Amino acid sequence: MRNHFDVIIIGAGPSGLSAAARAAEQKLSYLLLEATEAAANTIRNYQRRKLVMAEPRGLPLRSPLPFAASLRESVLNSWESVIADYKINIRYNSKVVAITRDSESKRPEALKVELGDGSIFTADHVILAIGVQGNLRKLEIPGGDLPQVQYQLDDPEAYQNETIVVIGGGDTGVENALALTGRNQVIVLNRAEDFSNCKESNLTQLTEARQRGALDWLLETRPQSIEANTKGEFPVTLFAETPKGIERIPCHRIIARLGALPSRPLLESFGVAFPTADLAALPVLTPRYESNVPGLYIIGALAGYPLIKQGINQGYEVIEHILGNPVEAADTALLREKFASFCSDRGIEDVLDKIQRSVPLLRLLNSLQLRELILESNILLPAAGDIIFERNDYSTSFFFVIEGELEMFIDEDDIADDSFKSGEFFGEMGLLSGRRRIATVRATTQSALIETPRRVILKLINSVQAMRRTLDEVAIKRIVHACIGLSLSEDDLNDLASHAVIKQYAAGEELFHEGDDADGLYLIRRGSVTVSRMMTGREVVLFYVAAGNYVGEMSLISGEPRYATVRAAIATEAILIDVGRMQGIIARNPEVRASLDARYLQHLQEQEKRQQLETSSDSSSGFSNQSAQSSLISFLIQQGVGEATDVLLIDESLCVRCNHCEQACADTHGGATRLDRDTGPIYANIRVPTSCRHCEHPHCMKDCPPDAIHRAPHGEVYIDDSCIGCGNCQQNCPYDVIQMAVIQDQPEQSLWQMLLGIQPKQVASTNNTKVAVKCDMCKDIADGPVCVRACPVGAALRVNPEQLLGYASNNVADEHHILGFDDA
Amino acid sequence: MQQSNMFDYKNYRYFKIAVVVILIALAAFLFFEPAVGHYGGSWLGYTLGTISACMVLWMTWYGIRKRRYRGTGATQGWLSAHIYLGTALTFIVTLHSGFNFGLNIHTLAYALLLIVVASGFFGNYTYMIYPRKMTENMGEDSLDGLLLRIAEADKLARKIALLMPDEINNTVLRACRETSIGLSLIDQLSGFQPNCPSAKAVQELTILGKDLAVEQRKLYRELYSIMVRRESLVRRARQDLMYRARLGIWLYLHVPFTVGLLVAMLAHIVAVFVYW
């Protein structure tokens, strides 16, 4: 058998298959290596009968490998027939473990590819298309490779009456274990002493399952070895080290869910370089997908393109690049569309070049990165006087100025506080805070802008170190400017910004403590903090301070120690300006002093009011008004309300359990209610039901392949219809509010049907795919949230954190009143 | 942010309207004494009657309106208006009749109206009282969750009881088999089972445990604590069902009598025009 090829393609996913099919068409000598026993392992692992979506819709497909939105099974079949028709030279069960360049051998320029079984192949070009799913961590113990040990669970229904050991106390392990209970005896092995890494809901279900004896667990336990049994009921025995010694566990099956290995170390072992230390960074690639290792190409999910269609196109393109054929990138047509109204008389390359010449920050990108950025962005051509965004908008996109000039207005007066010219950028606060815009930006001349989604910029920042640095510097300067120094001179501003320190705090961590010496002024850049103080022996939360404000000015002005404790309510980032520098600034700038003074006085007043309340409230009634209020606030903050922009609460002392809220939601949202009234924690009669909080930093958006989750201008986080049903957002939402459901338009019940109790006929559904559904705050419905409007008694309400304090105090006052009444 | 309930909605807007409506009707009644005296057939009677008939229809419309989720506005406002204007309606109808009652279809309509209104008041009372109690009783648990836990406790208790002397086994078995939770409507409304076998079992176990062998004591203690827990679960589940039933039961008067009222009212109006 020959073992030198023109091209070796590693990984028979969509990208690798496409490259192989094109290589076959071009009559190259090539070899496709696949680690598992069949092609497209990632797709094969989708749940059965999943509809595979073909996003991005507008992108043309150009490859001998067919692909259109259809069922997993038919996608796989069509690819199998390509493998047969083209007689694809594929070698299964061939896991690549090393790629090196062997300068000693007779082909010093060739790359040497080594398989797990020791076989060696060489090639002039190697295409890596191994995706990001494949590297499941395996059990590195004797017997870890027995057939009864599996690392995935495709179909829990397939197992009946077995004793199954699930190794791994993370969410996947626990979910697998729960899915197996009922029909099987399940034992969960957890290395840690508890399941604190799990989502709350998984933990409760797990505990319940254990209470009813459906499952058992062993904590602080590590597997030691696995032995196959030749006779008896159980095919394998697991030996595990528990705190009480070695335990023997005979069983039918072992499912190990140990997480995936990041692919970076593997790539680094091949010699591939990464631009930054960030684990999420993508490898450095040329526009032809070539890495820093000459002849080694990287495409598909591994190269940072998370969708099937993109990977397939790259498989085609990379072969053409290797052959030296000019290829017009598949996205050219899309780019042309983007540029339809901007320099449409020029060629694409020309326009891209012009953009890079006018915006220095974009010169840091290679042409692949630039193209992707433009594809995901919008070109805006505002006329003089047009508003780009307004103060208090919720948009988070980022803007580059190609041409023209714009002005920014932070406060109400009509005097510009800053201006942006060609080559500059703005909107960087949106990258961090996920909060409302702090200023209005308006074009002063006819301009050309690139509007880029937050997610795209964040991805780039992870890969392009220089871009991050530039952005950080400018961002600090601008926030200092916005928070305290509207009137500061450029020198003062630069001085402050260059000495400011960015500090990060986990939820609950203290920025400073009551009684500490003042170390400076903290500008909250992201997240939010609570300000609390010891009163009559307990800690009382006084305020809640959101991003874009500052704390710590009181001691700065008075020169006394910290009068309160400031604590991060959620993960928070603050910019610290030290005392000395700040006092210098104050001395030189009477206006800064005046605005700090005003804040100081306001705080002092509020503080005084609280103190009065505290002392006047009847201390004999067990718990005082004030402390009850502050514990309600702490409770709500614990429930994630601190990072919410809008949250549904149900006043259980009013709710008559009629369920109209859920019915109304389902009726107006495709038959699937987006709130679960009946679950969720309660405190002082306030329930935080399972329903979206529209987080400042929507965790659900983190990892959505088609980028289907967005934030509307008024803050609503919603999922659009490009959702492919992959379930990532469901996993990522810490509040468990996303479900997978079939959406079906609900016909409206006519008056007669309602009177006679007839259910209107459902239109036969054409599409039974489950997609992710969550609350969209009824953003498309006139008059707002129907759940709130459908509640006859006014028990359901939506609040934002700014209203929270007010609501909490009213409610507790109410409670207090009733208690007092009962006492009398 | 001020949250309001159905009574103080929009700062008692509908209460104020209702008071004004009643005052106007009363003033009209006192100032304009028709030549024929006060009765439904006077011009004032006709006016008040027509107004009441419209209001009755509008009150009924609430039942439809609260299920039409696609409209605008808040149901809470509608309910607030329903309550206050429904009360005002009672006054107006009474004035309309001129206090002439007898054994006729007119008075039947009036009686039905009173039943509807009275049940409405009772409903209000339940809406004010029970939600808070339900939360106190259930905390974050759901009824399904409780029932599940009861079923599990049953299973566990029976398993342990098998290892116990017959008497104990029988007591536990009886408790598991004969405990009923909200079987009939009466049970649901009352919220308890007379002679509840679960409570009895706990009592009996206290006595039966006295002369057990030492090695059975540990198991017995476990069984006992399961049964105690089980009993309190049962009690909470019954309470919850009771609250639910009481929150809902009055609607079984309110709605059918509304239908009756509509029919009687129609008959009344037809009668009035036919036998002019």
Ligand SMILES: Cc1cc2nc3c(=O)[nH]c(=O)nc-3n(C[C@H](O)[C@H](O)[C@H](O)COP(=O)(O)OP(=O)(O)OC[C@H]3O[C@@H](n4cnc5c(N)ncnc54)[C@H](O)[C@@H]3O)c2cc1C
């Ligand atoms: C649940 C889920 C649903 C999704 N739904 C969609 C959808 O509907 N539409 C869509 O466009 N995208 C979807 N995606 C994303 C899509 O699956 C990926 O973008 C796509 O599979 C990436 O293709 P690839 O060829 O780069 O890598 P993969 O498809 O991951 O293929 C990599 C192949 O390489 C093999 N391999 C790995 N390591 C080695 C090695 N060392 N040596 C040899 N071979 C190796 C693997 O076995 C595998 O067969 C979904 C993803 C998930 C997880």
Ligand code: HEM
């Ligand atoms: C269009 C609406 C109405 C009209 C035209 C109307 C008309 C009349 C008339 C003409 C009478 C006098 C009949 C008589 O004394 O012989 C009457 C009496 C009465 N009506 Fe109405 N009515 C109306 C609506 C209502 C409504 C909605 C109710 C109550 C639900 C009501 C309850 C009564 C009562 C209790 C009497 C007194 C009966 C009596 O005099 O013995 N009416 N109405």
Ligand code: HEM
């Ligand atoms: C003519 C008088 C009235 C009529 C015709 C009437 C009719 C109705 C109807 C049809 C409903 C809808 C029930 C449902 O479908 O769930 C309803 C609900 C209700 N009514 Fe009345 N009603 C009247 C008077 C009153 C009065 C006077 C009160 C209170 C003092 C009252 C209190 C209520 C309450 C609390 C509800 C339940 C609200 C809910 O849960 O949505 N009603 N009424």
Ligand code: SF4
């Ligand atoms: S779905 Fe979850 S993560 Fe996303 S905004 Fe809502 S609560 Fe936050």
Ligand code: SF4
């Ligand atoms: S706001 Fe709208 S989408 Fe969200 S839970 Fe309420 S009804 Fe459903």
Ligand code: SF4
């Ligand atoms: S609509 Fe209001 S009263 Fe009815 S269940 Fe929902 S919150 Fe409770």
